[in-house]
Amino acid sequence: MQFQLTSQPIETLIGTMHPYAGGIVTFEGRVRAINDGRIVTSLEYVAYPELALFEGHAIIDEALERFEILKASAIHRTGHLKIGDIAVWIMSAAIHRKAAFEATEHIIDAIKTRVPVWKKEYYANGETTWVRCDHCHHGGKMHGAIG
Template sequence: MFTISPAPLDPGRLQRQLGDERAGACVTFEGWVRNRNEGQPVLSLEYEAYALLAGTEGERILAEARAKFDLVGAAGVHRVGHLQLGDLAIWVGVTAEHRGAAFDACRYIIDEAKARLPVWKKEHYAGGATAWINCATRGDHGGPAATLPPAS
C-alpha cells in the first residue's frame, strides 16, 4: 500500500506492518530532510502532494516492483506538510525471501517514486527566500525558481 501522510511517519510501526513469516529479508529506505541542497543552506522543506493521484501512482509503482522482483511485501508512505531538518519525508519498505530482490526492489521503488509521484518540494532558506525545486525557468537567471521574501 502506498499512502500520503500529513502526520509524522513512524518507521518502526511501518516496518512491523510488513511482518511475514515467509520473509527472510527486509530492506527499508528513509528519505530525510537535509540541511543543504546544491550548496545552499536549507532551513526547512514544505511538501505538497496531489494526494489522490500520488496514491494511485505509488500503488502502480509497488505493483511494478512486485511484478519485476520476487517479493513478499512492499509499502511506501510520503509525508506532506512543513518538515524540519532531520524529519522523515519518505519511507519505503520491502520484504522478500532473499536479500537480493529486497535491495533491488527498494531501490526501484524509491527511484520511481522520486521521478513520478505528483509531489512538490519548496525549500526555505536563511533570510526568508524560498524555491520550488525543479521549477526554475530561464527568467530566474539559471538558479532555482527563487522568490524573494516579502518586503518588511
C-alpha cells in the same frame, strides 16, 4: 498499506513486516540541512493526492510483479517538515536480500520521477524555492510537477 500520503510523522505509521522475509530493506529519505551548498531550514511537500495515490499504488504493484518480493510499502509526507524528519519511507520484504534491495531502489526512483509531489525548500537567508520545478512561479504559486 501499500502507498500512502500523510501529514503525520512517519515513525508512527510504520507497520509490521512479512513473517517469511529473510531480507527486509527499508529506506528513509530525511530532510537534510544543506542542499546544493545552501543551508536549508525546512521543507514543504505538496501533492496532487488522487494522482499521487494512483501512481504510488501502481509503482508498488509493479515492484511486486517485477521483483521476487513478498511485500512492499511506501509513505510520502506532505506539509511542512523540519530538519531530520522522514520525508519518504519505503520497505521491501523478500525471501532473499537481493530482491528486496532491487525493489526498494526501483520504488524510490519511480516515486521521485512519477508521483506528483512538489518540494519547496526554505533557506537560512529567508529565501524559498520550489526544487526542480521549471514551470513553477517562484513567487509561491505552483504551476508544474516535478518527480
